[in-house]
Amino acid sequence: MLENVKRKFDAVNKLAQKTGVQEIIDLSKFLKDRISHPDSFVAMLGETSSGKTTLLNGFLGGNYLYTSVQPSTGAIVELEFTPEDVPYQYYAILQNATAAKLSKEDFIEYSKTPKENIKRLWMKTQSAKYGDCKLRLFDTPGYGSVIEKHEEILTEFLPESNIIIYVVCHRVGIQQDDYNFIHYVSEIITEDTEFVLVINRVPENTDKDNKRVNEIKRYVSDMLHYKPQTFLVPNIPCENDEYPLPRCDDLWAYIKESIFSEKHQKQLEKSFEGYVFGLFDRCEAYITQKAAAQKMDQSESDILIKELKNTITQLENAKDQLVEPTFEKLVDIIPSKLSRAKDNVIGAIHKKIDKSNKGEEQQIVVYINTHMLQFETKKQVDEIRFYIEAKLTELNKQIEDMLNQCVQKIEHTIELHFSVETANMAKGIFKKYAGNVLEQSLLGYFKQFAGRGGTGIANGAKHLLKKVGDLFGRTFSRETHNKLASTLSKIGATSAKAVGMAVAVGIELLSMAVDFVTWQGSLKKKVTKGVEKWHDEVLTAIKDDLNDLKKENLTLQDERISGFRKIIDSMSERDNNDERIDELITMLDATRTEIGEYSYE
Ligand SMILES: Nc1nc2c(ncn2[C@@H]2O[C@H](COP(=O)(O)OP(=O)(O)OP(=O)(O)O)[C@@H](O)[C@H]2O)c(=O)[nH]1
Numbered sequence: 375m376l377e378n379v380k381r382k383f384d385a386v387n388k389l390a391q392k393t394g395v396q397e398i399i400d401l402s403k404f405l406k407d408r409i410s411h412p413d414s415f416v417a418m419l420g421e422t423s424s425g426k427t428t429l430l431n432g433f434l435g436g437n438y439l440y441t442s443v444q445p446s447t448g449a450i451v452e453l454e455f456t457p458e459d460v461p462y463q464y465y466a467i468l469q470n471a472t473a474a475k476l477s478k479e480d481f482i483e484y485s486k487t488p489k490e491n492i493k494r495l496w497m498k499t500q501s502a503k504y505g506d507c508k509l510r511l512f513d514t515p516g517y518g519s520v521i522e523k524h525e526e527i528l529t530e531f532l533p534e535s536n537i538i539i540y541v542v543c544h545r546v547g548i549q550q551d552d553y554n555f556i557h558y559v560s561e562i563i564t565e566d567t568e569f570v571l572v573i574n575r576v577p578e579n580t581d582k583d584n585k586r587v588n589e590i591k592r593y594v595s596d597m598l599h600y601k602p603q604t605f606l607v608p609n610i611p612c613e614n615d616e617y618p619l620p621r622c623d624d625l626w627a628y629i630k631e632s633i634f635s636e637k638h639q640k641q642l643e644k645s646f647e648g649y650v651f652g653l654f655d656r657c658e659a660y661i662t663q664k665a666a667a668q669k670m671d672q673s674e675s676d677i678l679i680k681e682l683k684n685t686i687t688q689l690e691n692a693k694d695q696l697v698e699p700t701f702e703k704l705v706d707i708i709p710s711k712l713s714r715a716k717d718n719v720i721g722a723i724h725k726k727i728d729k730s731n732k733g734e735e736q737q738i739v740v741y742i743n744t745h746m747l748q749f750e751t752k753k754q755v756d757e758i759r760f761y762i763e764a765k766l767t768e769l770n771k772q773i774e775d776m777l778n779q780c781v782q783k784i785e786h787t788i789e790l791h792f793s794v795e796t797a798n799m800a801k802g803i804f805k806k807y808a809g810n811v812l813e814q815s816l817l818g819y820f821k822q823f824a825g826r827g828g829t830g831i832a833n834g835a836k837h838l839l840k841k842v843g844d845l846f847g848r849t850f851s852r853e854t855h856n857k858l859a860s861t862l863s864k865i866g867a868t869s870a871k872a873v874g875m876a877v878a879v880g881i882e883l884l885s886m887a888v889d890f891v892t893w894q895g896s897l898k899k900k901v902t903k904g905v906e907k908w909h910d911e912v913l914t915a916i917k918d919d920l921n922d923l924k925k926e927n928l929t930l931q932d933e934r935i936s937g938f939r940k941i942i943d944s945m946s947e948r949d950n951n952d953e954r955i956d957e958l959i960t961m962l963d964a965t966r967t968e969i970g971e972y973s974y975e
């Protein structure tokens with residue numbers, strides 16, 4: 375597999391080694407490891423007790439993971455099937471990105487009640503079934519716990535997944551939480567993530583026309599806007615508290631087939647080829663910078679360094695003048711917006727209660743609980759989400775414009791003051807820095823995976839940025855955009871969850887013997903209280919999310935700055951070894967000929 379990519383990699387790797395730059399050599403090693411063991415990500419999702427962990431035990435062929443009728447899985451548990459010959463190994467991945475070896479007993483214990491400092495648990499086992507590939511299966515807790523304690527499932531794991539297996543228990547059917555969950559999943563995932571539906575514990579002798587099965591299928595396809603591949607897993611009756619592990623060979627066969635499908639393999643090949651070109655671009659940038667610095671005379675070099683420093687100052691200023699104020703304003707205005715949202719929700723529901731008639735008590739309570747609370751809060755939160763999105767898109771645009779102006783100014787200075795030969799070289803440096811989609815993809819992939827001590831989650835097939843035009847800075851904004859999209863989804867999910875907590879407003883009033891007007895008044899009070907609770911929870915969550923987003927934006931700005939610093943560094947430390955530079959340039963040209971051009975198709 376990936377033979378073509380490996381051949382190109384070998385050529386670029388030689389060039390990378392030749393540069394002698396540690397950062398480039400590290401990138402090359404990282405890429406080599408990834409290409410030899412490409413991984414696929416499969417995430418199990420679904421309400422608590424839908425049987426996710428039991429299905430995985432069935433897959434493993436033994437009770438390796440803890441299950442219970444109570445909410446049982448408290449941590450994210452990763453099962454890694456690796457081609458390397460290793461016995462079962464248990465680890466905890468800690469918040470600081472290091473891995474700690476665990477005994478089997480501790481592994482089970484922490485999967486029930488994870489310690490604060492554990493990010494996820496990790497069980498590694500050998501399997502020859504997947505050839506050179508690694509299969510990484512993620513077991514997750516139910517929805518409530520995901521929203522409250524494991525937001526990284528929404529923000530990190532799902533966007534990286536190739537396949538999501540969504541498990542619904544036949545007896546329970548689709549509940550409000552499933553609605554919310556599937557809704558936000560569908561917002562986050564891209565078209566290259568496959569959604570597989572499992573209807574679990576289907577009673578024996580259930581035929582194709584089973585009402586519940588069809589109802590679950592219909593609800594899910596309505597939410598996703600397509601019909602997902604669906605598997606029915608039969609219920610195994612319990613005897614003496616023991617039952618055989620579920621067999622769903624067709625499900626696992628399908629997962630394997632999907633991972634090895636031509637479509638997925640092509641995607642993998644295309645992505646890795648892109649990273650190999652990214653590595654080449656990194657080498658090329660370094661070599662051309664060196665060569666240009668060599669050719670420029672002192673005054674040219676001084677002018678360029680001055681312009682670069684100027685750009686860095688502008689980028690630094692943008693942090694205080696654009697990023698900080700934008701977030702400050704957002705944090706300032708969100709409370710009043712959310713407060714208005716709260717009033718609107720309360721107003722709409724109170725109006726409904728006021729208009730109700732005696733005899734409709736039951737109907738109204740049900741309507742409020744099953745429909746109005748979710749509907750009205752979603753409407754309001756969506757508006758706030760749009761608002762945040764608009765403001766942050768605007769911020770992005772401002773920063774891009776600023777960067778564009780800087781680069782134009784530098785190009786102009788070069789044209790004015792440089793000789794023809796050095797002008798083209800000097801401009802080349804910026805072209806390399808600016809339009810380098812592939813290099814940015816590789817660095818992004820590296821940062822997310824290896825940047826976390828190798829314990830990160832990053833799917834090689836998914837980090838290749840698409841070419842979105844040659845405009846300076848464009849490629850950066852995609853990363854910010856992804857982060858923004860998942861944060862906005864998370865805000866929606868938090869809100870839906872907070873409403874879920876307020877559900878069952880006024881049910882107890884139904885059994886109380888009070889006159890209708892008193893009943894209306896009490897129900898309104900309950901609604902107000904429930905919605906206020908929702909408001910408080912959502913406000914805290916949005917503030918935290920905005921803070922995270924701000925940090926992310928500032929980090930991105932720092933990365934841009936460090937990109938420009940690298941150019942200054944390579945210009946300042948002139949290499950007087952002309953021979954070495956010539957050798958590098960010859961090798962660069964030969965490598966370019968050997969690997970050809972990357973096509974984005
Ligand atoms: N009788 C019977 N019990 C099952 C079957 N599948 C799951 N169970 C039981 O259902 C309960 C819940 O299953 P789990 O696998 O822990 O559910 P889960 O989705 O992982 O739940 P959380 O980890 O809380 O999200 C456990 O007590 C299982 O033993 C089945 O096919 N037959």
Ligand SMILES: [Mg+2]
Nearest residue numbers: 426427446447
């Ligand atoms: Mg579980």
